[in-house]
Amino acid sequence: MKNKKKQMKKNLKKNLEKNPKIEEQNKKRSGNKKESLEIKKLAEKDDKGNKFQTFTDKVKFSKSPIENSNTLNKKSNPNNKNKYVNKIIFKNKNKITNKTLINEDKQVIDKYELEVDDVNVIVKIELSEIGKTYNLLLPQVGFGTSALLEQLRKELISTTTIGAVEIAELKLINKIKKEFSQKASELLSEKVPDISQDSKKFLTGMLLQDMLGLGQIEFLIADPYLEELVIANSKEPVRVYHKKYGWLQTNVMIKREEDILNYSNIIARRVGRQVNILSPLLDAHMVTGDRANAVLYPISTKGNTITIRKFSRDPWTIVDLIINNTVSIDIVTLLWLAVEFEMNILISGGTASGKTVFLNSLMPFIPPNQRVISIEDTRELMLPEFLYWCPLATRTANPEGKGEVSMLDLLVNSLRMRPDRIVLGEMRRQKEAEVLFEAMHTGHSVYATVHADTASETISRLTHPPLSVPPSMLKIVNLNVVMFRDRRKGSRRVFQVAEFIAGNDKVSPNILFRFSPERDKIIGHNESLVFLEELGRHTAMSRFEIEKDMQYKKSILQWLIKNKLRSFEQLGRVMNLYYTNPDELSRIIKKNDVSKIL
Ligand SMILES: Nc1ncnc2c1ncn2[C@@H]1O[C@H](COP(=O)(O)OP(=O)(O)OP(=O)(O)O)[C@@H](O)[C@H]1O
Ligand SMILES: [Mg+2]
Numbered sequence: 001m002k003n004k005k006k007q008m009k010k011n012l013k014k015n016l017e018k019n020p021k022i023e024e025q026n027k028k029r030s031g032n033k034k035e036s037l038e039i040k041k042l043a044e045k046d047d048k049g050n051k052f053q054t055f056t057d058k059v060k061f062s063k064s065p066i067e068n069s070n071t072l073n074k075k076s077n078p079n080n081k082n083k084y085v086n087k088i089i090f091k092n093k094n095k096i097t098n099k100t101l102i103n104e105d106k107q108v109i110d111k112y113e114l115e116v117d118d119v120n121v122i123v124k125i126e127l128s129e130i131g132k133t134y135n136l137l138l139p140q141v142g143f144g145t146s147a148l149l150e151q152l153r154k155e156l157i158s159t160t161t162i163g164a165v166e167i168a169e170l171k172l173i174n175k176i177k178k179e180f181s182q183k184a185s186e187l188l189s190e191k192v193p194d195i196s197q198d199s200k201k202f203l204t205g206m207l208l209q210d211m212l213g214l215g216q217i218e219f220l221i222a223d224p225y226l227e228e229l230v231i232a233n234s235k236e237p238v239r240v241y242h243k244k245y246g247w248l249q250t251n252v253m254i255k256r257e258e259d260i261l262n263y264s265n266i267i268a269r270r271v272g273r274q275v276n277i278l279s280p281l282l283d284a285h286m287v288t289g290d291r292a293n294a295v296l297y298p299i300s301t302k303g304n305t306i307t308i309r310k311f312s313r314d315p316w317t318i319v320d321l322i323i324n325n326t327v328s329i330d331i332v333t334l335l336w337l338a339v340e341f342e343m344n345i346l347i348s349g350g351t352a353s354g355k356t357v358f359l360n361s362l363m364p365f366i367p368p369n370q371r372v373i374s375i376e377d378t379r380e381l382m383l384p385e386f387l388y389w390c391p392l393a394t395r396t397a398n399p400e401g402k403g404e405v406s407m408l409d410l411l412v413n414s415l416r417m418r419p420d421r422i423v424l425g426e427m428r429r430q431k432e433a434e435v436l437f438e439a440m441h442t443g444h445s446v447y448a449t450v451h452a453d454t455a456s457e458t459i460s461r462l463t464h465p466p467l468s469v470p471p472s473m474l475k476i477v478n479l480n481v482v483m484f485r486d487r488r489k490g491s492r493r494v495f496q497v498a499e500f501i502a503g504n505d506k507v508s509p510n511i512l513f514r515f516s517p518e519r520d521k522i523i524g525h526n527e528s529l530v531f532l533e534e535l536g537r538h539t540a541m542s543r544f545e546i547e548k549d550m551q552y553k554k555s556i557l558q559w560l561i562k563n564k565l566r567s568f569e570q571l572g573r574v575m576n577l578y579y580t581n582p583d584e585l586s587r588i589i590k591k592n593d594v595s596k597i598l
Pocket of ligand 1: 227316321324326349350351352353354355356357358491492493
């Protein structure tokens with residue numbers, strides 16, 4: 001027995017020496033005392049009762065000071081405490097605890113730490129011969145620990161019913177996770193009585209992700225900088241779309257096709273669907289808000305594929321968009337006024353020009369106590385909590401061609417739900433356009449996106465097939481915001497803000513603001529001919545009153561920008577106060593009492 005123990009120790013040592021990641025960490029350790037590799041020995045018995053040695057190798061990562069403040073912009077700083085983040089992501093902590101720009105190592109462009117279910121990992125963005133890559137550094141688990149985990153996994157499967165549960169609610173998942181953690185923790189204490197609290201947490205976290213989640217993919221899902229992840233097949237590494245670095249190849253590989261199939265099944269089961277050889281396509285909206293799409297082999301000819309488009313945990317807000325020059329404060333003031341007084345707004349733009357982001361950023365301007373119904377193919381919109389919001393999403397038909405719920409179905413149905421405001425993801429077909437314009441004409445306030453590059457093109461798109469809206473109906477659109485993506489710089493800008501001057505058979509745009517590419521600035525263009533007049537009619541406000549109101553709104557926006565009150569929640573709080581307790585908001589602004597909003 002002693003010999004066996006010795007041999008295992010030797011093997012482990014060899015393993016550690018051979019492992020380049022461990023080597024690198026060991027090297028760093030000698031240079032940086034704060035970074036330490038803690039290897040804990042745990043005595044354990046295997047299935048047959050033979051005693052063997054297991055090791056928990058827990059890497060403690062450096063908490064070194066941030067040497068160079070990272071350039072990731074404020075908006076996407078996941079340190080911002082966001083209620084939505086905590087709500088949507090795992091119930092446990094899920095945060096970036098340290099973010100460092102490594103200067104001494106030219107290969108590493110960026111580095112940050114994530115903590116998911118008590119497991120810490122490091123993400124390194126590196127520059128290699130294949131371009132920028134995304135490297136997930138997991139704490140190393142020795143072979144002994146792996147054996148222990150495997151054994152626990154088997155025991156947990158037999159003692160819990162989790163595998164068979166259909167988990168459709170985030171609350172339920174969190175409850176199950178809690179129960180599972182408790183069970184795993186008890187089992188660990190039983191097996192390894194002298195286990196430290198830290199090791200126990202870590203091992204439980206690893207088990208949790210393996211058994212209830214998608215293994216290493218969970219870390220990628222938890223990384224707030226990632227927007228999209230693609231598992232192409234078992235032979236290619238997982239690729240991710242990073243907010244700052246674009247598409248990156250990762251060092252994560254799902255080694256077996258069965259595992260990808262298994263992940264697809266986990267996702268499908270949680271939304272009450274199936275994915276198998278007979279129905280090899282899955283489009284599922286996960287409880288976290290993320291959208292998963294799976295295509296199985298041989299339909300996806302290179303192997304089973306999963307694409308996950310992540311739901312933004314920290315959405316862009318209007319303050320972010322003013323700060324990053326997407327829009328000017330004057331335009332926002334005008335749009336705020338339009339949203340407050342129930343005017344109709346269309347957002348146009350090309351693919352990925354930022355239409356949905358912009359539409360979403362206007363939502364907090366909706367006054368409370370108004371029933372808002374949103375209709376989308378994919379749930380992307382996120383409204384502040386104070387709003388009375390009912391989000392609807394379409395559904396595709398099942399393999400037998402049944403169960404489809406189309407955008408038109410939802411649109412028609414929404415009108416029976418007594419909405420005050422209707423938000424439509426994208427207007428694509430004639431019937432949808434018909435119902436939407438009908439809704440505007442019957443006094444609902446509508447916000448929708450259209451695929452068009454300019455205000456003139458928006459008019460042309462609307463009045464020609466397939467939308468074919470009669471020109472005279474376009475009067476009802478109060479403002480058209482056109483978004484633009486600079487493909488060279490990757491930036492998004494408001495390209496035009498226009499009102500429509502509609503005759504009986506001809507509509508022309510009156511451009512109120514336009515983007516000047518030479519100055520990278522949005523400038524005023526024409527005076528309003530119809531919008532302000534219409535607004536006056538709706539609100540009985542004189543031009544002077546409108547001007548005064550706009551000045552006040554502008555001062556609030558300036559105060560928000562000055563105090564960096566940018567998060568979705570903070571904005572929600574300010575807007576709620578603006579509508580429900582304006583005196584209190586005035587007082588807060590006058591006294592600069594930012595703490596009331598934080
Ligand atoms: N103003 C902005 N500044 C920087 N990035 C932005 C901005 N608006 C959008 N983005 C980024 O661009 C991506 C696409 O944005 P969005 O989904 O709003 O575009 P879209 O026009 O609605 O696209 P689609 O044509 O697919 O509907 C998002 O992932 C977002 O992070
Ligand atoms: Mg969109």
